[in-house]
Amino acid sequence: MKNLSKSALTIATCISLVLSASSVASDGLASDVEKQSYSIGASVGNYLSNQIFNQTELGAKVDVQDVIDGVIDALKDQQKITDEDVITYLNERSELLNLLNTQKDEKMALASRKASEDYLTKNKDKSGVKVTDTGLQYEVLTLGDGIKPKAEDVVTVKYKGSLIDGTVFEETTEPVRFALLTAIDGWEEGLRLMPVGSTFRFTIPSELAYGAEGAGNIPGETALVFEVELVKSEKPSEKAKGMGLSGMGMEGMMNQSIAGK
Numbered sequence: 504m505k506n507l508s509k510s511a512l513t514i515a516t517c518i519s520l521v522l523s524a525s526s527v528a529s530d531g532l533a534s535d536v537e538k539q540s541y542s543i544g545a546s547v548g549n550y551l552s553n554q555i556f557n558q559t560e561l562g563a564k565v566d567v568q569d570v571i572d573g574v575i576d577a578l579k580d581q582q583k584i585t586d587e588d589v590i591t592y593l594n595e596r597s598e599l600l601n602l603l604n605t606q607k608d609e610k611m612a613l614a615s616r617k618a619s620e621d622y623l624t625k626n627k628d629k630s631g632v633k634v635t636d637t638g639l640q641y642e643v644l645t646l647g648d649g650i651k652p653k654a655e656d657v658v659t660v661k662y663k664g665s666l667i668d669g670t671v672f673e674e675t676t677e678p679v680r681f682a683l684l685t686a687i688d689g690w691e692e693g694l695r696l697m698p699v700g701s702t703f704r705f706t707i708p709s710e711l712a713y714g715a716e717g718a719g720n721i722p723g724e725t726a727l728v729f730e731v732e733l734v735k736s737e738k739p740s741e742k743a744k745g746m747g748l749s750g751m752g753m754e755g756m757m758n759q760s761i762a763g764k
Contacts, residue, residue: 616724647700
């Protein structure tokens with residue numbers, strides 16, 4: 504708890520640097536110390552400005568004058584409330600922001616679920632689209648003549664991942680290699696349908712991807728589209744057993760890293 508109080512006072516001190524930097528700027532920045540000090544203030548000011556903007560975008564009100572008054576009072580050692588009260592109110596603020604963020608995420612997930620369901624309904628009726636029992640939709644773009652991976656195998660792939668509106672969120676520049684068991688459910692099932700040398704398009708329902716939680720910039724309840732080329736499938740080496748994957752740069756897509764061959 505005391506650490507939070509120190510953090511709050513540190514932020515207040517940083518805000519004061521922004522205020523004092525403005526007065527320095529009006530007189531000119533002659534020395535290196537003045538320029539460096541101004542740069543500190545400008546950097547912190549930009550950071551705090553973004554934080555305040557983000558909070559107000561969520562619907563949390565901020566009284567800027569009270570922020571300034573709090574900074575000045577703290578610097579003069581004339582706080583109107585105790586350090587313990589500062590902790591209490593900052594914790595209340597944190598709880599409010601968490602609630603607003605949750606409400607925002609839930610709203611986005613609801614909209615994404617509706618859009619994804621509509622997309623999946625239309626996509627499954629397209630020529631060439633097949634649907635598995637789990638709801639995975641796939642299209643054969645190129646059919647190879649190699650072996651099909653087994654659940655325990657290690658695969659090497661090239662791929663492009665998109666949202667249903669066509670926005671590309673991940674695309675490989677080099678082949679990536681990973682243990683199939685570490686993949687999201689839609690990938691694990693889909694890749695086992697592919698002979699090596701094939702390119703498939705997967706349309707993956709959210710429950711076979713990242714579900715209600717989402718991942719990174721992908722909202723919850725979001726269907727995803729992947730074009731995947733299966734370059735290679737191999738048995739895991741002793742070195743790779745028990746390890747995760749390599750590649751899949753998007754955080755949350757795959758969880759660990761696998762040793763190279």
